[in-house]
Amino acid sequence: MTTIRFLRTAALIAVAAGVLAAALPALSDDEVVALGDGTPTDSNISFVGRWNRTNPSAYVPYWAGAYLRVGFTGRTVKLRQRNTIQLWASIDGGPFTSFTGSGIIDLTPTALAAGSHTLIVSYRQVDGSYGGDAVFQGLILDSGAGTFMPPARPKLVEFVGDSITAGGTSSQLAVTDYGFKVGERLGYDHTQIAIGGMCLAETSDGCWAQSTRYWMSSGGQVGTDPWDFSRYTADGVVINLGTNDKTHGVSAADFQATYITFLTRIRAKFPNATLFVMRTFAGRYAAETEAAVRARNAAGDVKVCYVDTTGWVTSGGLSDSVHPNDAGHQAVTDRLAPILSARLTPTP
Incomplete structure (x- = not known):
């Protein structure tokens, strides 16, 4: 896990350039952000709902609407999946987009602006005649990029x-x-x-x-x-x-x-x-x-x-x-x- 220091002045410059997502909180000169590696055990990833975390390399969501929420740096983000699944992803608060596939699923076929971003992923519930493989096996980010904890939600x-x-x-x-x-x-x-x-x-x-x-x-x-x-x-x-x-x-x-x-x-x-x-x-x-x-x-x-x-x-x-x-x-x-x-x- 890599640790880097964000200075407030650098953050302000990035905002002025329009490349820092609003989801990244302002940091003081003394604050240090630890970038995570995007694996299921990454503490920067918030797993909301009822998830089975028995296998540290593969987390499984249950019930409807369970999702993960995380911040990440860089221009691209991909998911490691096992077998075929349908899921929905939203980046930087944008509309949820449907993705279907297995293995590596590219959530950013068009690269994002360089900087910091937020991601929400919700898997389709396995129910009825639908038998997709809802298993989160981690994120794939750009070289040198990492995850950060998104702002906490109050309720x-x-x-x-x-x-x-x-x-x-x-x-x-x-x-x-x-x-x-x-x-x-x-x-x-x-x-x-x-x-x-x-x-x-x-x-x-x-x-x-x-x-x-x-x-x-x-x-x-x-x-x-x-x-x-x-x-x-x-x-x-x-x-x-x-x-x-x-x-x-x-x-x-x-x-x-x-x-x-x-x-x-x-x-x-x-x-x-x-x-x-x-x-x-x-x-x-x-x-x-x-x-x-x-x-x-x-x-x-x-x-x-x-x-x-x-x-x-x-x-x-x-x-x-x-x-x-x-x-x-x-x-x-x-x-x-x-x-x-x-x-x-x-x-x-």
Whole structure:
């Protein structure tokens, strides 16, 4: 690992020349930045979401919308992949671009301006008929270049749900989902604990239930491995569940009771988080969802709030009868972001 010293005067000259990305913080004369090598164990890389780090040379993301965030110097950046995968990458806050391939994937077919840059990479979730190999094996940078830690984000929010929260029918799946978009708009870290077809409650016909699988590292995709909740602390948890329970025959009473227990167990994991419990966009179990919130409030938990989504997604914002399209996810983002910001921003 190479250590170099950035002087404030040099940084100011670089800014004036238009070659230093805004994501690199100003450094004092006494500050030293350690450039990393881009391997999975590089401490400058922030892995957001539920990642399996058992193999130090290959990190595997689980659930939807898990991503890595890092700063890097130089003009090019490539990914080391194993087998074929689809992923989305954003450089310097630009639009997310889709890449598909295996081996070495070049994220900068056109070289960038010399200087410092930021990168976000999100892999397509392995789900349903899609079986891509979501495995991060490191970055390849220019000779003499390295990684640096990007500016820290002030909050982390979990978005818990089903295919709607996984962005199932949007153009870029999790990346164009309301959860990802809200997090990026607010400048928060964000995770989407969601898999297509999930219910809240366990059902006799085998609907995967968040009430049992939320606690697992992979949601049961690779076994019943428990998630280590000490890996991160959520400031907010946004829950959107119930759309699939209806079609699997869960009774209203069972749904409400399961929701109360689910909220109670999440509170035990995140004692200080605000829990945002959303009415399903189709209105399924709306009364029972609100009743579950009131039950937790009555039990003394004042940081559980009901989010009434009535009218948020119109017919033009749907790709079918229940799933939002890009316009629908944008509409939800526009409504939900101010609610989260108001609740999660400390009062001066």
